[in-house]
Amino acid sequence: MQENASQIKEKILSMIHLKGPSLPTHLSRGVNMSPLFVSAFLSELYSEGKIRISEMKVGSSPLYILPGQEEQLENFIEHLNQKEKEAFQLLKRNKLLEDDRQTPVIRVALRALKDFAIPLKVKSNSELKLFWKYHLVPDADIPRLLQPQVPQMTPPTLVPEQPLKQEKEEIKQEVGEKEIKKEETPRKIAKKKKEEFEFPEKVKGYLSSKEIEILEIVLEKKKEFMAKVRTDTIFGKQEYFLTAKDKKKLNETDLTLAYQKAHGEKMPALILAPGEIDKKALEHAKTWRNLIKFEKAKL
Numbered sequence: 657m658q659e660n661a662s663q664i665k666e667k668i669l670s671m672i673h674l675k676g677p678s679l680p681t682h683l684s685r686g687v688n689m690s691p692l693f694v695s696a697f698l699s700e701l702y703s704e705g706k707i708r709i710s711e712m713k714v715g716s717s718p719l720y721i722l723p724g725q726e727e728q729l730e731n732f733i734e735h736l737n738q739k740e741k742e743a744f745q746l747l748k749r750n751k752l753l754e755d756d757r758q759t760p761v762i763r764v765a766l767r768a769l770k771d772f773a774i775p776l777k778v779k780s781n782s783e784l785k786l787f788w789k790y791h792l793v794p795d796a797d798i799p800r801l802l803q804p805q806v807p808q809m810t811p812p813t814l815v816p817e818q819p820l821k822q823e824k825e826e827i828k829q830e831v832g833e834k835e836i837k838k839e840e841t842p843r844k845i846a847k848k849k850k851e852e853f854e855f856p857e858k859v860k861g862y863l864s865s866k867e868i869e870i871l872e873i874v875l876e877k878k879k880e881f882m883a884k885v886r887t888d889t890i891f892g893k894q895e896y897f898l899t900a901k902d903k904k905k906l907n908e909t910d911l912t913l914a915y916q917k918a919h920g921e922k923m924p925a926l927i928l929a930p931g932e933i934d935k936k937a938l939e940h941a942k943t944w945r946n947l948i949k950f951e952k953a954k955l
Contacts, residue, residue, distance in 0.1 A: 676728040677719035692940045695912045699919040711770035739765045752801040755786040780806040856881045858955040859900045896926035904931035
């Protein structure tokens with residue numbers, strides 16, 4: 657007898673409970689379904705608050721865990737880059753780090769360790785200081801850990817995410833990650849910039865020719881473009897989350913990631929590419945035709 661959606665979701669939860677942090681490809685084998693379908697169920701479970709999604713990526717996919725399995729994410733730290741590993745070990749060893757006392761490289765890495773580094777701002781003598789807490793340290797231990805470093809303090813508060821993103825970019829500039837290399841001539845720089853934005857500009861031109869309105873640009877990269885778009889249909893205006901990729905062949909993973917992005921925005925997915933969808937992915941695209949639209953574009 658064919659399993660219904662509730663049974664499949666319970667089976668997925670049971671597998672994550674037994675295996676710990678899991679990838680859609682691993683779970684798909686256990687429920688005998690494609691990663692695309694499993695990802696759809698995982699998105700629903702996340703929306704229901706039954707699972708959590710890691711910020712850390714294994715390949716191109718995050719890990720899915722149950723609440724309470726956060727410690728098991730440490731089994732995957734080999735997927736962090738070298739500086740992030742150094743920052744992780746430093747934080748785990750010290751339990752609490754004051755941001756200003758770290759090197760710029762470590763400060764950038766701490767901001768990337770969202771699964772393991774919890775930001776706290778502490779006020780001492782009217783001065784606001786940023787600290788990073790190791791994720792497994794209980795909140796009740798914070799005053800004791802802070803006391804040697806901040807004798808006069810008010811209760812710590814969580815830092816909003818956006819300011820941290822801005823600080824990360826400022827620190828990157830300090831480190832020099834965004835500095836133009838001296839050996840690059842103006843001609844090389846201009847060519848590099850042109851190549852970097854050539855595909856996004858082609859996508860924008862294509863959308864304009866099809867009278868598809870761009871509501872918000874989410875991502876612009878050399879071979880990828882994401883945006884919230886709107887188009888007229890016979891039933892009125894319809895909004896989509898657009899994922900455009902400069903690829904000759906789209907696979908199942910491409911469809912899965914596009915669907916996950918769109919689902920997170922509660923929008924259907926529109927996928928645009930100059931190439932085709934491979935045979936296996938095409939079957940799923942047909943099955944999910946109400947949620948995923950694909951258009952081959954001459955760019």
